[in-house]
Amino acid sequence: MTLDQGLLGLVRALPVGWRFAKVHPRRRELPEQVVVAAGRAAVVTSFASFDGSARFAVVSARDTLETLAVHLHGVRGE
């Protein structure tokens, strides 16, 4: 038997991802992007609120899935 877990699920399960989901229950998954970060191949997994005002992105090393950076852009207020 093999367990498998997509990067998307790993990112969603991060405490910071969970918190973003709590504040923005209606959010959109954005397409993953392959980038180079700190000289390493990396994948950017990101979510945005449906009104586009808040965004959450995680940069993960593509070979180890190690979290390299987390970006939060919460611009929506009252």
Added chain:
Amino acid sequence: MTGAAIPGLDDVLAAERPRLVRLCARLTETTEAAEDLAQETLIEAWRNGHKLRAPDAVQSWLSGIARNVCLRWARRQGREFDRVLVAGGHVGTAGGYDMTEPPSDFDLDVELERDELATLLDRAMALLPAETRAALVAHYLEDAPQAAVAARLGVSEGAVAVRLHRGRLALRRLLATELREHAAPYGLVAPDRAGWQETRLWCPRCGGRRLGRFDAATGELALTCPACFPEPDAIPDHVTPLETGMPGLFRGIKGYQAALNRLAAWQHAYYAPALVRRAAPCVKCGAQVPLRPGLSPDWQPPPSVRRGAGSFCAATAVG
């Protein structure tokens, strides 16, 4: 018109204040702001008292206002987090977030869920005839035998049995009609022919409502979106006890949101250390087995993880 026009509302609001302070403290994880947020909740409730259509649902109504007040507060705080939290591979505490520890309110939704379910039941019970309600309360909530209920109400045991039967039917009907919107997220509304129920969760692809199948007893949770995945067999999110090794993972949970939170807590606790050690405990026997992170040229991930760039990790259980 304001809440002052609702007889007794001022007293109710004053009595609810301590509960709202506790609720706001749990929602925001800060006791410093909780007093102010509870006060803001009470002011908003007083201003909008004329909108309270079911006075017996005042607790649920106030909890809803408090959640919105706390949400607005959290969004205001969110402006302060508009920056990079972690960089250079270091994962730690930054910007007020601890990146490694699950937040203490991972299971807060379970607590809120219980509160909301109790409130929902109160609302449904309040809509029943008094004699039916008395029989249901005595038998199901106070655990009194039918004979004792009959003696207390001054009727025959047969009459109590009839009242209980009619009461159950009436409750089921209320939850499926008048209170359907509130009952559906907790699996209290009958599923469709394929077993899917309405949820309050949004699809992250199209923004529509997701459908769910959830059985806390067996530890199975499935979520789909009829617009994005019209094929009956295409279930984008599906977890079973075989995958978690924990049939009791969802014990005590009724609703989908709380189940998702519990699952996220498990995923984080399982995979975060495993990614560092490159090994994960077998979900059957606990033996450490290799974890294969990243892309493998000969590995074909299942459809549920084929989205995006296809990055995934896998652990082979040996049980």
